[in-house]
Amino acid sequence: MAASEKTLTIDNNTTNEGWTVVIPRRGKQRRKATKHGVLEEKHEPWTPTDSQTDPSKEALLMQKMKRSIDRIENSEFYHTLRDQVQTSIVDYINMVLGSEINMQMVIYGIGSIEIYEIPRLQLSLALLMRRDFDWIGNIEVFDPILSATECRVFEALGCSVMSKNEHGRREALKPTMFFMPHCEAELYNNLLQANWKLDLLKNIVLFGNSFETYEQNASLCKNSPILNSMGHIFAARGFTNAFRIQVVSDDYYFAFHDSSWHFFSPGLETELQFINP
Ligand SMILES: C[S@@+](CC[C@H](N)C(=O)[O-])C[C@H]1O[C@@H](n2cnc3c(N)ncnc32)[C@H](O)[C@@H]1O
Incomplete structure (x- = not known):
């Protein structure tokens, strides 16, 4: 798998100067946090959390993104991850x-790139992978907490922002990479549940929290209600090939610890039975 010719350009002037984008204010009643923390939207479509952005905020955020991308690009962490993909992961x-040439990347639960460094580092990794791996195509992003400024910057970075909350339930009708670092377990479970068929699961590449660790921790919190919303995660373990990434340096621990690549290959329909809805 050759490194692609794709480039990653960050242009601090990508955002137009001298005007303000006004986005309709969203109804307060639309958001509700479930007991597990995953936001369930009552009404579609989704719009950003604030109503306005301006070029100076966007330019500042672009600068922060540029620094973050430079940092990841030059890190031993990224070089190790790239080597891992090109050696152990490539066959999967x-x-x-x-027969497809590339697959779309769907990013759920990235968090606020404006406020926090960890989501910026995670997004930087996704952008560098798109640049360096020719099998990654377009990127679509969604997190219900995104601001208008963040949405503008995602677009400037060549990613499209979804206009509705899928609750992680995108059906993988074609090969799709889901980039979900440190999401809530319920979101991974929703993704698996929506794709709980032989011909959909095989289309998924999932980069996210290690399912193996979820299983190990489950025995420590036997009575926790969160386990009720993890049935598909546990059921998938039997046909999941997982590869942990190496964080290499403490600098990247908080952004990427316990992350794994997951591939799903159930051989028989019977492996998908006996799961509660
Ligand atoms: C534990 S935080 C992780 C944020 C970030 N990736 C990090 O590691 O700091 C989980 C994120 O999932 C987001 N989230 C909740 N419901 C979601 C949904 N339906 N679709 C996409 N993201 C969602 C939350 O808003 C939050 O930003």
Whole structure:
């Protein structure tokens, strides 16, 4: 799998100067946090959390993103991850791709890139992977907490922002990479549940919290209600190939610890039975 010719350009002037984007204010009643912290939207479509952005905020955020991308790009962490993909992961990627040339990346639960460094580091990794791996195509992003400024910057970075909350339930009708670092377990479970068929699961590449760790921790919190919303995660373990990433340096621990690549290959329909809705 050759490194692609794609480039990653960050242009601090990508955002137009001298005007303000006004986005309709969203109804307060639309958001509700469930007991597990995953936001359930009552009404679609989704719009950003604030109503306005301006070029100076966007330019500032672009600068922060540029610094973050530079940092990841030059890190041993990224070089190790890139090597891992090109050696251990590539065969699984090719299996998911089948006859397709590339796959879309869907990013759920990135968090606020304006406020926090961890989401900026995670997004930087996704952007660098898109630049360096020719099997990654377009990027779509969604997190219900995104601001108008963040949405503008995502677009300037060549990512599209979804206009509705899918609650993680995108059906993988074609090969799709889901980039979900440190999301709530319920969101991974929703993704698996929506794709709980032989011909959909095989289309998924999932980068996210290690399912193995979820299973290990489950025995420590046997009576926790969160376990009720993790049935598909546990049921998938039997047909999941997982590869942990190496964080390499403490600098990247908080952004990427306990993250794994997951590939799903149930052989028989019977492996998908006996799961509660
Ligand atoms: C634990 S935080 C992780 C944020 C960030 N990735 C990090 O590691 O700091 C989980 C994120 O998932 C987001 N989230 C909740 N419901 C979601 C949904 N339906 N679709 C996408 N993201 C969602 C939350 O808003 C939050 O930003």
